[in-house]
Structures are given as structure tokens and as C-alpha cells.
Amino acid sequence: MKPINEAAVSFLSRSANEGFARTAAACFAAQLDPTLEEVNDIKTAVSEAVTNCIVHAYPDRLGRVSMRLRLFEDNSLEIQVKDWGVGIDDVDQARQPMFTTGSAERSGMGFTIMESFMDAVKVRSRPGKGTVVTLRRKLSRRLGAAV
Amino acid sequence: MPVTCTGGGRVLRAALSGEVDHHGARAIMEELSRQIDLELPRELTLDLAGVTFMDSSGIAVLLRAYRQVGELGGSLTVVHVPDQAARVLRAAGVDRLIKFA
Ligand SMILES: Nc1ncnc2c1ncn2[C@@H]1O[C@H](COP(=O)(O)OP(=O)(O)OP(=O)(O)O)[C@@H](O)[C@H]1O
Ligand SMILES: [Mg+2]
Numbered sequence: 001m002k003p004i005n006e007a008a009v010s011f012l013s014r015s016a017n018e019g020f021a022r023t024a025a026a027c028f029a030a031q032l033d034p035t036l037e038e039v040n041d042i043k044t045a046v047s048e049a050v051t052n053c054i055v056h057a058y059p060d061r062l063g064r065v066s067m068r069l070r071l072f073e074d075n076s077l078e079i080q081v082k083d084w085g086v087g088i089d090d091v092d093q094a095r096q097p098m099f100t101t102g103s104a105e106r107s108g109m110g111f112t113i114m115e116s117f118m119d120a121v122k123v124r125s126r127p128g129k130g131t132v133v134t135l136r137r138k139l140s141r142r143l144g145a146a147v
Numbered sequence: 148m149p150v151t152c153t154g155g156g157r158v159l160r161a162a163l164s165g166e167v168d169h170h171g172a173r174a175i176m177e178e179l180s181r182q183i184d185l186e187l188p189r190e191l192t193l194d195l196a197g198v199t200f201m202d203s204s205g206i207a208v209l210l211r212a213y214r215q216v217g218e219l220g221g222s223l224t225v226v227h228v229p230d231q232a233a234r235v236l237r238a239a240g241v242d243r244l245i246k247f248a
Contacts (some may be wrong), residue, residue: 001217015169019168019213022200025163037230043231044202044231044234047200047202048202048203051202051204053204097239105204105207107203107207107239109203109208110202110236112239113185113235113239117238138233
């Protein structure tokens, strides 16, 4: 399936960019005239994926995070969040609820939240190379959609 | 202020506001923790009406307050949870641990 629209942003792994990434994804999704609940689901999943890059991928340095947004004919949205950080040794284990390698400020629920808010969550990672998280969500068809 | 506290006599009410994400959570967690240490509440009510966004970072804030008040023998109630935050808390199963009113 070929995308009918695509956009990409790239930013430094500063926590101030968490809000930027959420808003950018919500703005891109706006052309589908999503419901408020759909917009919030997208923002929440993006926040989890991007925060993971900022917190885990680059624990002691600033690195680059990229987010690619794609829209498909069947009204589905694909969001790919990519980093070139430390990577994940065991992806299955990382996706378990409450599994965390982080501090007391982390609860190990990020992947669980992404999974419950999106239709599909794909994780590809290579230790020492980086991680790509792909989120997919089909949106309801509404009259106001621009595409 | 992301945390505004009122009350006394060991009944504390804390109103959180703004975006409770990783960027904002540390300041909120520290301020809340400081207030709990100061007031030693028997009852803590967290009012989330002013929260415009919450993700898993907010879960850690709530769980920390829950434990801290629990250690004092007190109880925590969370009120006025906006829809987006409620969905996050439900997805994480936090509603089975913490009392929502
Ligand atoms: N981009 C990433 N780079 C490296 N490790 C990652 C990345 N994303 C996730 N991880 C690993 O997967 C674990 C689980 O991630 P998840 O988002 O579910 O929980 P968390 O980030 O630890 O806590 P929370 O999201 O609740 O704050 C992390 O603790 C970390 O070890
Ligand atoms: Mg996370």
C-alpha cells in the first residue's frame, strides 16, 4: 500500500520536544478530521514512543529522534519513531507490562499504553544501533476529512 | 504552578495542572512529595481537572503519592480525571490500585 500523504520531522532528544512531537502528529492527523478521542490516542502513543527515545535510547547524551507520519487510502495513519541510541536487548521482555530498566520515575507501562491505544505496534531494535517503533491506527471516516 | 495545595489538619488537597509528561513530571513529583512530607496527610485528594495531557510519566507521579501517603497510614483519592488521563490510567490498570471518585 502506497501512502497518500507523508511528512517527517527530526529533533534533538530534549524533553521539551515531547510536546512538539505530540502536536506535530496531531496536526498531521487533523487532515482526516479525527474525533477528539482519536487525536488524544495518537498524542498519547507518540508521547510514549518519543519519551522512550529521550529517556532510554540516549541516557547520557543528546541524540537525534526522527518521526515519520504517513497516511493511507484506508484512512489509516502510520507513525514511525526512530532513534540511533543504545537499542533494546530483548524486545519481548521490554514490551511486558511493568518491565523497566529506568528509574523510579518510570513505571514500565509505555509499550502497554501504545498497544492499547493503537491497532498495531511494531518494534525493531539492534543493541548499539538503535530502535524503530512503528505505530498504526485506523481512523473513522468522517465528512470533514481533507483527503 | 503545576501543583497547588490547600487544606490542613492532615487533610490535603492538591490540584495538578498542565501537561504531566516526562518533561513536566519531575517538578510535579518533587513538589507533591514535599507537600506530603510537610503536611503528613491522613487524606490526600489529587484533583486532575487542570491536567491537559498525561502519559506514563503521570502514572509514576500518582503511584509515588499513593505509596508515600500509604506509608503514613493515609489514603489517596483522585478526582476530576479528564478523559484522556482516565484512558491512560485504565490502560495501565492503575484504577485497580488507586481510588477514583
Ligand atoms: N527507544 C528505546 N531505546 C532503548 N531502550 C528502550 C527504548 N524504548 C524502550 N526501551 C526499553 O524498554 C523498556 C520498557 O519501555 P516502556 O516504555 O514500556 O517502559 P518505561 O519507559 O521503562 O516506563 P514508562 O514508559 O512507564 O515511563 C524500557 O525500560 C527500556 O529498557
Ligand atoms: Mg516508556
